[in-house]
Amino acid sequence: xxxxxxxxxxxxxxxxxESNSQPSSQNISSDVSTQVQVSPNDxxxxxxxxxxxxxxxxxxxxxxxxxEMIEADENAxxxxxxxxxxxxxxxxxGRYGVSREAHIPAMLEFLNIPxxxxxxxxxxxxxDKARTKEILSYHSIPTSKFFVIHSLDExxxxxxxHHSFPLMVKPLYEGSSKGIFNTSFVQTQEELFTxxxxxxxxxxxxxxxxxxxxGKEFTVxxxxxxxxxxxxxxxxxxxxxxxxxxxxxxxxxxxxIWDQAKNxxxxxxxxxxxxxxxxxxxEKLCLNTYNTLRCKDWSRIDVRLDEHGIPHIIEINPxxxxxxxxEENSCYPKAARVAGIQYNEMINRVLNAACKRYGLNQ
Numbered sequence: 582x583x584x585x586x587x588x589x590x591x592x593x594x595x596x597x598x599e600s601n602s603q604p605s606s607q608n609i610s611s612d613v614s615t616q617v618q619v620s621p622n623d624x625x626x627x628x629x630x631x632x633x634x635x636x637x638x639x640x641x642x643x644x645x646x647x648x649e650m651i652e653a654d655e656n657a658x659x660x661x662x663x664x665x666x667x668x669x670x671x672x673x674x675g676r677y678g679v680s681r682e683a684h685i686p687a688m689l690e691f692l693n694i695p696x697x698x699x700x701x702x703x704x705x706x707x708x709d710k711a712r713t714k715e716i717l718s719y720h721s722i723p724t725s726k727f728f729v730i731h732s733l734d735e736x737x738x739x740x741x742x743h744h745s746f747p748l749m750v751k752p753l754y755e756g757s758s759k760g761i762f763n764t765s766f767v768q769t770q771e772e773l774f775t776x777x778x779x780x781x782x783x784x785x786x787x788x789x790x791x792x793x794x795x796g797k798e799f800t801v802x803x804x805x806x807x808x809x810x811x812x813x814x815x816x817x818x819x820x821x822x823x824x825x826x827x828x829x830x831x832x833x834x835x836x837x838i839w840d841q842a843k844n845x846x847x848x849x850x851x852x853x854x855x856x857x858x859x860x861x862x863x864e865k866l867c868l869n870t871y872n873t874l875r876c877k878d879w880s881r882i883d884v885r886l887d888e889h890g891i892p893h894i895i896e897i898n899p900x901x902x903x904x905x906x907x908e909e910n911s912c913y914p915k916a917a918r919v920a921g922i923q924y925n926e927m928i929n930r931v932l933n934a935a936c937k938r939y940g941l942n943q
Contacts, residue, residue, distance in 0.1 A: 582943055584646045584932065585666035586639050587673045587685050587696075589653050591629035628674040628756050630903075635672075637905035641928035642670055645943070658688050668941060669696040670932055674900060679754040679786070680705040682900060697935040699877045699899040707874060707897045708754055710789045714894075720873050722866065723893040725885075727791045729753060730777050747793040749830070750776035752784045756898060758833040760784055766793065766828035794893055796886025798831065799853055801867040802901065802916040804879050804927075805934050810871065812864045813916035817853035822846045849910055851919045863892050870894050878934040881913050903928075 630638075635650075642648045651660050653673035661669070669689055675681025683701035690701060699707075706712050710727075717724045728744075730736050746768045752760035760780055767773045773790070780788040798820070802813040820829040823846070827834075835848065853860070867882045874897055881901035884892045904911035905924050917927040936943055 582646045582667040582936075582941070583649065583664075584642050585649045585651050585661065585664060585669045586635070586642060587651045587653050587657065587661075587669050587671050588635045588638075589629040589672075589674050589676065590635065591631045628759065630672060630674075633906065634904055637924060638670065638672060638903070638928055641925040642932065644925060645929060646932075653685050657685065658692075661688060661694060662692055665692070665694065667695070668932070668935060668939070669694055670928075671696045671698050672900060672903070674756070679709065682708050682756075695935065695939040695941060697878050697931055699875070699880065703875050703877070704899055707876075707899050708756065710751065710753055710896065711787075713874070713897060716874065717870065717894055720869075722870055722873065723887075723891060725749075725792045725794050725887070725893055725895075727789055730781075730788045730790060733774070733778060733781065736774060736777055744790075745792070746773075748773060749791045749793050750780065751789045751791070752780050753787040753789045755784065755786075756896075756900075758831065758836045761830070761832050763827050763830070763832050763834055765832065766830050794885040794887045794895075796888065796890060797855075798883070798885045798895070799855075799863060799892075800912045801863060801882045801884060802879070802913045803867060803871050803876070803882065804917075804930060806877055806938055810868060811920075812867060813913075813922075814852035814919040815855070815860060815863055816849050816851040816912045816916055817855070819848050819850055822848045846910065849912065849915060851912075851915050859890075859892070866892050866894065870897060874899075877938065879913075879931050 639648050639650065649664055649666060651657055651664070653675065671685055673685045675684045682704040686696060686701040686704060689696045706716065711729050714724045714727055748767050750765050750767055750773065760783070764772070765776055767776055777788045777790070780786070798818040800816045800818065804811045804813060818831050823829070823835055835846070863884055866884065870882055871880055876897065876899050879901060881898040883895040883898070885895050886892055901913040902911050903913050905914065907918065914924055914927060917924070922930065933943070
């Protein structure tokens with residue numbers, strides 16, 4: 582089959598500017614023309630993929646298929662329209678707007694081109710943390726209590742109602758721990774005000790304020806569709822591996838600054854050492870969430886225990902991070918490896934799940 586890999590190239594230590602040439606399936610970095618220094622604390626491109634990840638996905642798909650590379654930029658629609666691949670392997674996170682993860686799927690639906698992963702509606706919904714929590718609450722799926730602040734004037738009204746500290750403050754429409762820093766864990770009204778003000782000004786979007794769940798945290802990778810959906814081994818996030826004195830949250834610093842390939846944190850334990858009863862409870866919760874939000878082919882779901890040890894959904898990631906290097910902490914590939922699924926097989930299982938949904942012969 583002809584498979585188009587649609588992606589966003591991450592700007593890490595350097596910001597890559599496009600040249601007029603399109604990266605070929607042989608050399609994805611051939612379009613690098615200029616470099617501008619970016620602060621390591623800048624989370625602008627945290628959701629996008631590295632050259633190493635994009636190349637690894639391409640190489641995995643190329644074991645069985647012809648692969649074409651398409652960057653998810655302003656030219657993507659016309660390139661897809663011209664190429665009309667048999668199917669698209671979509672890992673594009675998008676750049677602008679609250680529905681950015683839905684842009685490529687919406688284009689593909691318009692062009693009637695099959696693609697991997699969740700549809701535009703699910704991707705847009707899951708990026709909106711409040712809408713996601715409202716749907717979960719409607720279906721009696723546990724998630725922490727929350728409120729949304731659109732302006733600092735609203736905060737004064739909210740403060741008149743009862744809410745207990747500590748709280749978590751997050752941007753409403755971000756992923757990959759964007760906007761979730763060590764200081765996002767707040768214990769006073771002053772800290773709450775400061776964090777909300779930072780999100781409103783820095784991200785130009787509302788702030789989600791959640792009750793902090795004090796128990797253990799887990800992340801769960803799912804693969805497949807319907808009755809054949811596989812729950813991969815549960816990953817526990819070990820907060821005792823973080824630097825002394827920091828808050829017990831999986832923050833941007835923990836994910837992208839303190840945890841480096843050359844000096845990785847021992848932050849993930851997979852499979853999680855938990856009781857069989859808790860494992861079953863978490864797996865059922867995640868399967869229910871996956872199906873309720875109509876996820877397709879794959880997703881990663883974050884779970885945290887409350888003060889009574891009851892698992893709650895924190896977030897759904899229909900476009901999970903998939904760093905290929907086993908030395909780097911990336912939960913979905915780590916869970917897959919523990920299940921005996923190596924990286925190339927993992928990528929092709931996602932593709933095969935999508936092909937089966939569409940009734941495509943490979």
